[in-house]
Amino acid sequence: MGKTYVRVDDRLIHGQTIVAWCPTLSIKEIIAIDDESAKNPVLKSIMTMGVPPTYKTHIVTTEEAKALLAQESNVNRLVIVRLPSKLEMLTEEIERAERIILGNIAKRDDTNHKINGATGIFYLSDADVSTIDALVSKGAEVCFQQLPATAKMSWESFKKSIK
Amino acid sequence: MKRVIVMGHGGYAKGVKDNLEMIVGAPQHMYFIDLTKEDSLEDLKDKVNHLLLEFNEDEVLFACDLLGASPFRVAAELCANHPGQYYTVAGLNTMAFLELSFNEDDLSIEALANRAVESAKTAVAKFPE
Numbered sequence: 001m002g003k004t005y006v007r008v009d010d011r012l013i014h015g016q017t018i019v020a021w022c023p024t025l026s027i028k029e030i031i032a033i034d035d036e037s038a039k040n041p042v043l044k045s046i047m048t049m050g051v052p053p054t055y056k057t058h059i060v061t062t063e064e065a066k067a068l069l070a071q072e073s074n075v076n077r078l079v080i081v082r083l084p085s086k087l088e089m090l091t092e093e094i095e096r097a098e099r100i101i102l103g104n105i106a107k108r109d110d111t112n113h114k115i116n117g118a119t120g121i122f123y124l125s126d127a128d129v130s131t132i133d134a135l136v137s138k139g140a141e142v143c144f145q146q147l148p149a150t151a152k153m154s155w156e157s158f159k160k161s162i163k
Numbered sequence: 164m165k166r167v168i169v170m171g172h173g174g175y176a177k178g179v180k181d182n183l184e185m186i187v188g189a190p191q192h193m194y195f196i197d198l199t200k201e202d203s204l205e206d207l208k209d210k211v212n213h214l215l216l217e218f219n220e221d222e223v224l225f226a227c228d229l230l231g232a233s234p235f236r237v238a239a240e241l242c243a244n245h246p247g248q249y250y251t252v253a254g255l256n257t258m259a260f261l262e263l264s265f266n267e268d269d270l271s272i273e274a275l276a277n278r279a280v281e282s283a284k285t286a287v288a289k290f291p292e
Contacts, residue, residue, distance in 0.1 A: 014231070015172075015231065018231070046236050046240060050232060106203030
């Protein structure tokens with residue numbers, strides 16, 4: 001059975017994902033979740049233009065993603081969401097994910113946490129922190145990591161740093 | 164008037180600009196925008212939209228560093244909303260940029276995009292053959 005990895009990245013599918021993460025995690029199937037892009041064929045085709053045909057790529061709504069993830073898979077899958085808040089709606093589907101990797105999360109109006117322990121841009125709101133805490137309490141492994149080759153920071157050490 | 168906007172990651176656009184300046188001098192119709200590590204996609208979109216405001220109804224060719232990456236996506240989205248007026252190309256090299264630095268008003272924007280892609284391809288070589 002294939003493994004499922006989750007990426008939180010506000011750029012959804014882009015160069016770093018395709019060039020660095022997919023080979024590192026031996027990904028064969030990409031499930032990118034974005035309700036806006038999923039309903040817009042132009043955005044969809046722009047986003048998939050740079051993805052090599054060796055990957056099976058889906059750009060889907062949350063509902064469509066739930067249906068896809070309900071099926072067992074023989075290959076490794078990468079689930080990509082733009083923001084941590086989306087993880088809450090997918091709790092059941094991603095509970096057993098191998099790892100949740102946070103990267104490229106730009107500043108938003110309500111983001112009061114700026115994470116400095118790893119290389120990259122990571123901003124979280126209090127609501128994001130509680131969403132991720134809930135997943136961690138169910139056994140999920142969560143870390144901050146921009147690229148496979150850059151410094152990684154665990155969720156636990158981030159939590160210690162804000163206490 | 165046709166404008167060319169060069170866009171890329173981490174100093175790419177500035178690098179192309181410096182490169183052109185040294186070889187042919189700074190072209191007045193070319194503009195250079197970089198996506199920095201600190202920028203969000205919205206920041207990049209703001210930079211581009213700000214520049215486009217100055218151009219009114221001019222035709223624009225976006226030259227991006229990498230197919231499918233963020234600057235490309237921002238450019239391609241704009242092209243989808245301005246069919247016939249905006250085009251995007253990706254992965255050009257110095258030869259293609261040099262050609263673009265000569266403002267040729269007799270070519271359509273689509274022809275300019277086609278020529279840039281072809282020039283980039285033919286300028287790739289190895290030695291000895």
